[in-house]
Amino acid sequence: MMADVTALAKEREQIFRDLFSGKTPKRVPVSNPATLEYAIQYYGEDLAVVQWDVPSMEPILDKFCQEFPTDTTPIGSLRLPAFYQMLGSKAIVMGSGGFMQHPEVVGLLAEEYDDFIAAPYDFIIDTVLPRLYTELDAEPSQKALVLAKAMKAYYDDYGTLAQIRERINAKHGLVAPAVALTEAPFDFLADFLRSFKGISGDVRRYPDKVLAACEAVLPLMIKKGKLPAPGILGFTFIPLHMAPYMRDKDFEKFYWPTFKKLVEECVAMGQNVQLFVEHDWMRYLDYLYELPENTIMRFEYGDPKLVAEKLGKKHIISGFYPVTLLQTGTEEQCIDKAKELLDILAPTGKYWFQADKSIINADKEGKVAKNLRAVLSYIMENGSY
Numbered sequence: 001m002m003a004d005v006t007a008l009a010k011e012r013e014q015i016f017r018d019l020f021s022g023k024t025p026k027r028v029p030v031s032n033p034a035t036l037e038y039a040i041q042y043y044g045e046d047l048a049v050v051q052w053d054v055p056s057m058e059p060i061l062d063k064f065c066q067e068f069p070t071d072t073t074p075i076g077s078l079r080l081p082a083f084y085q086m087l088g089s090k091a092i093v094m095g096s097g098g099f100m101q102h103p104e105v106v107g108l109l110a111e112e113y114d115d116f117i118a119a120p121y122d123f124i125i126d127t128v129l130p131r132l133y134t135e136l137d138a139e140p141s142q143k144a145l146v147l148a149k150a151m152k153a154y155y156d157d158y159g160t161l162a163q164i165r166e167r168i169n170a171k172h173g174l175v176a177p178a179v180a181l182t183e184a185p186f187d188f189l190a191d192f193l194r195s196f197k198g199i200s201g202d203v204r205r206y207p208d209k210v211l212a213a214c215e216a217v218l219p220l221m222i223k224k225g226k227l228p229a230p231g232i233l234g235f236t237f238i239p240l241h242m243a244p245y246m247r248d249k250d251f252e253k254f255y256w257p258t259f260k261k262l263v264e265e266c267v268a269m270g271q272n273v274q275l276f277v278e279h280d281w282m283r284y285l286d287y288l289y290e291l292p293e294n295t296i297m298r299f300e301y302g303d304p305k306l307v308a309e310k311l312g313k314k315h316i317i318s319g320f321y322p323v324t325l326l327q328t329g330t331e332e333q334c335i336d337k338a339k340e341l342l343d344i345l346a347p348t349g350k351y352w353f354q355a356d357k358s359i360i361n362a363d364k365e366g367k368v369a370k371n372l373r374a375v376l377s378y379i380m381e382n383g384s385y
Contacts, residue, residue, distance in 0.1 A: 008173035012071045013233065016175050019316060020232050020272050022294045024349035028342065028383030030376060032070035033323055033355035034368075036078050037099065039064040041362035042369060048098030051081050054160045061164060065172045068369075069376040073165050073176045080157045086150040088134030091192060099360065107132050108193035110202065113209040116193075120216045128193065178234030180271075182225030184259040185214040187241045199242070203250050214258040221258075222265045225273075235272035235296060238262070244279035256287055267292040274298065277319065285310045300356045304344045312348030320345075321355040326371040327363060334371040335378050346385050353379045 011026070018025040034042075039060050040050045050056055064074060079100035084092045095101045107128035108116055116123045130137035135146045169176050183191065189210070190199040202210050225236040243255050266273050274296035281288065282302045288295075289311055299307060299319035307317055320341055325334055338353075345351040359368065 005171070005173040009169070009175070012173060012175045015071065016177065017232055019350065019352060020235070020294065020296075022350070024385050028346055028351050028353050028379060028385065029071045030069065030353045030379050030383065031072045032068050032074040032372075032376060033321075033357070034064075034068065034074060034359040034372060036061060036064075036075055037360045038362050039074070046098070048094065051078075051098065051100075054080065054157050054164070057161065058164045058167070061168050062171065065168055065174065068373055069380045071175055073169055073174050075161075075165065078161075080154075080161070082157055083150050083154040086146065086153055087136060089132065090134065091132040102191070104195050104197070105132055105192065106195045106198060108189075110194075110198070110206065113206060113213060117209065117212045117216045120213075121220060124220075132192065175233070178227050178229070178231070180225050180227045180234070180236045182221045182236055182238055182262070182266075184238060184240060184242075184255065184262060185217045185221055186210075186255045186258065187239075188217055188221060189213055190242050196242075196245075200245070203246075203254055207254075210254055214254065218258045218261060221262050225262065225266045226269055227271050230269050230271035232272070235274045236266045237274050237276070239276040240278050240281070243284060244281060248283065251284065251287075260287075260291065263291050263295060267295075272296060274318075276300070277302075282306065289314060291315070294350070296352065298352075298354050304341060308345055308348050312345070312350060316350045316352060317345050317348060318352040318354040319356050321353070321375070323355045323357055323359050323368075326359070326368045326375070329371065331371055331374045334375050338375045338378050339382075342379070342383060346383065349385055351385075353383065 012029070015025040015027065015029050019029060036057065037047060040047050040057070043060055043063060045056075045060065050060070061074075068074070079092055081094050081100060084100070085094075090103070091105050091107075092100055092102055108123075112123070112127070136143050138146065165176060168174065186199070190196055194202060199210070225238070227234045227236070243251050246255060263273050272294065273292070275298065277288075277297050277299045280301045281299070285307065288297060293314055294316055296316040296318060297311065299317070302320070304317075304320045311317060321337065325337055329337070342351075359372070362368070
């Protein structure tokens with residue numbers, strides 16, 4: 001049995017090595033869009049409680065990987081709460097349902113752009129962090145103590161989760177690509193410094209300062225996106241937020257230049273890049289084509305035929321499968337959609353089955369789980385190029 005699992009792990013690893021290096025793999029690789037948050041609820045556990053008890057996640061993840069076919073470990077969007085609560089976080093908070101959420105926050109005031117541009121790292125440490133993490137708004141010795149305790153909790157919790165993941169991978173023969181997370185400079189300004197509303201006004205009121213701020217923060221985003229050991233089985237994950245809400249000329253001026261540099265620098269470090277192409281980017285496909293070859297693009301919305309035609313020969317295409325269909329459709333309809341996407345995207349030779357977004361809520365009726373199992377099994381069995 002162990003030999004079978006080892007052989008399966010090697011086969012899956014080769015599939016991703018081929019995919020990430022631009023070769024057509026043995027079959028279409030499959031990732032389960034349902035997250036660990038989903039699994040916790042699916043097995044009847046309290047999400048708000050389990051996230052404080054990381055070891056209790058192991059049997060949940062084990063059952064989840066047995067029940068739902070996948071090539072990669074289904075971890076998902078999990079943000080463990082201890083670290084954030086210790087810091088008094090306003091940027092990431094737990095909602096009433098136990099989910100960690102990112103509300104609209106402002107860490108940089110409009111009149112502070114010049115100070116930020118002059119020394120972005122210092123400004124983040126001295127001004128932004130105490131604003132967004134209230135326990136850091138203290139005199140130096142207290143701040144140091146709070147930060148030390150929070151980082152201890154962070155490394156303990158995520159270290160335990162990493163060990164769980166390693167054991168689950170070994171047991172089920174799963175692939176776990178190394179992942180670093182970063183943001184496009186314009187998105188970073190919007191998400192944590194100026195807010196959606198603030199940055200939308202700034203591009204008209206202070207266009208030169210926004211441009212300078214994007215350039216100033218770019219080196220930090222490049223550093224954040226670097227893997228400890230860059231390699232073919234790892235990637236930098238970049239979720240793309242603001243572009244669909246921008247005018248074309250604003251995208252071209254404010255968003256694209258530093259985003260493109262970020263992707264190019266990550267690739268130059270010897271690692272892949274996976275973009276979560278959120279919302280609808282169809283008007284920007286010509287821009288996306290210009291990114292380095294074999295950039296992984298997971299699309300939320302849009303026309304898969306057009307994407308296959310414009311990007312499929314150069315880049316790795318993923319996403320598009322609508323998770324809402326798992327809730328509203330019959331099993332036959334869900335499988336038919338999987339067939340449709342296979343027919344469109346598999347001929348590119350660079351298709352990775354991921355859904356259009358992650359599944360974080362478990363429905364009480366279990367319909368999503370039933371349809372999801374059917375779709376994952378179908379792709380596993382029929383996902384040939």
